[in-house]
Amino acid sequence: MRKNSLSRQLIAGVLLAELFCAASFSCVALLHEMHGRRRAFDVMLRGRTDSLMGAVQDAEDPDDNVTVDPTELALPKQDVYEVLSPSGRVLGHSPASSSELLMALASSGKPGYFNFEVKEEHYRALRFNGLRIIDREENGGIRRPVTVLYAAPTHDLWHEAVEAVRFYVIAGVLLLAVTGLVLVWFLRRRLSPLQELAAIAGRVSASSWEFVPPDAVLRTTELAPIALSIEELLKGLRQSFERQRQLTGDAAHELKTSIAVLKSSLQLLSLNPRTAEQYEAGLEGLLTDTERMEDLATRMLELARLEEARVERSESSDLPSMLQDVADRLRPLSDLKHVALQVTVEDAHKVAMPADDVEVLCSNLIMNALQHSLPQGRIFATVQTHNEVTELRVKDEGEGIPEAALPHVFDRFYRADRSRSRNSGGAGLGLSICKAIVERSHGSIQIQSAVGQGTEVIVTLPAE
């Protein structure tokens, strides 16, 4: 792909604009000069015509004719003129002119200025109907109307105009060159934050997240938002990368530890010859370990599934009755631990959540409460709908969670007290799964806890 350079485009644009200005200015100057000179030329033609008029004299012949005697006039050699009587007789003409030229001059019938061309030579001419009064002293003189035709070549006119405008053109070109250079320097300097930003952004990679925009970039109104959003984006990406890495590491740790338990149990059994009872006890332990590993794998896959699949908006479930079912199913377990499990439903509607999710959510929350309950404790599970929002609360009277651990309880593999939770069988994924379930149904989950008093999980879901 061909790349466009912003600075090059800017420089080219400004230089083109300048060039256009200079050219227009030169043209206007030239036109103006031409116009002025043409007017001066016309005045000059008129002047020379008048001079010629002055040269019309009485011919001293019986018919009282007039004649032209230009010998006393200093007229340029290349000029052409002709003086005609009203009858069209030629009274006189420029001596050096060719007959062709004189014919061309006489071709115009109307008085006034006109142009003509002979042998690629341009001429401007004036036809003037004048009145020559001869012998003014006697009886007011004799009126002799004459027609004067006077033409002069115009080729010098153009040259002179160009000569006059040349100064401006040269000055313009010089100015253009100087401003162009200044512009290049200035733009390079002003655009350097852009290049710095590009260079810094280019250095960012998955292994090096360093991105500190220089002050020059942050001080630029147009660049600061870009730099800041890149910075924000990178921060988010980095955190997400690190979370992912942490998660993979944690998952590997859990799996390897589980395998280590299995392997060491097996190797311990084969270390020495054992009695049948010892083998039986060993196998039982191995089975428990395997079940725990199975549970871990199931939960990890569950979490992966939840995070990948989108939820269908149309699915809805009867949360109150399902909560009741789950509670009934877990009742043997709560009886075993001597924990009272109490379910309360207050005017609850259906919720927009797949039935599988509701079941996992309820059983995870109640199991969690059970695991942390002390004997003779109580668990309250309540559902109620209020203002289009359904709220599920599961409260236990267990040992509670330390305040420092509360922000992390939804993190995967997090256990407030790892050794204890391990013994009770949790892999630290239960609440993460709940959170994933709730969030993909556009709900929210919160936890409140006080050490020694108990924990309460509050799930709010949009009602169906």
Add this chain to the structure above:
Amino acid sequence: MRVLIVEDEVRLANNIAEALRERCGFAVDCAENGADGAALTEYQHYDLLLLDLMLPGLDGLGIVHQVRKRKDMTPILILTARDERAQVVELLNAGADDYLTKPFDLGELLARAKALIRRGKGVSHPVLTVGRISLNTVEQTVRCRGQLIDLSPTEYRLFEYLIFRPRAIVSARELLEHLYDYNWEHHSNVIEAHISNLRKKLRAVGEETSITTMRGRGYRLEAPEKQL
């Protein structure tokens, strides 16, 4: 020999402890979290510390720092489920002696544990010899001029502890601390009884006055000058 295992995975800790007791005849204590583990190391009873890296409370690295800070030379073997190079380097630099990644081979763990204890006591070979008596730590056997001496597990452990420190006076209390884990009900006359049995068995193969009692101070394994 007495070993401390700090591991939050109780099943794993129990397996290792069982193997160490059965195979090596060591006394083993277990701690489930870093803080308890660190508190136990302060007694300095242990001939080896087996630490999990990721522990609730204080992690394995933290315990290594604490132990080495008070100039405790007890060998440390780290168990880790993470084998990232940087972490291993950090651990070894902090003063750990060796590491094993989970899942490990139990036999390898036992061999490494024994090697570390040996090294910690300045011995490189698994067979230790004093005079005409030789003790094989791999087979857990004691021979005098090639003739096998039949010892009970406790007698073997006692003799093993003494042979690592020939000619040094070892108090009954030290023997108790290093040979029994804290789960055991122990009395000092247990040691006296075992020592006397050991003497009898050694005398039976013609080895005289190998273990002397220093009244009020402890016991000493006699060794010929040239051995040292």
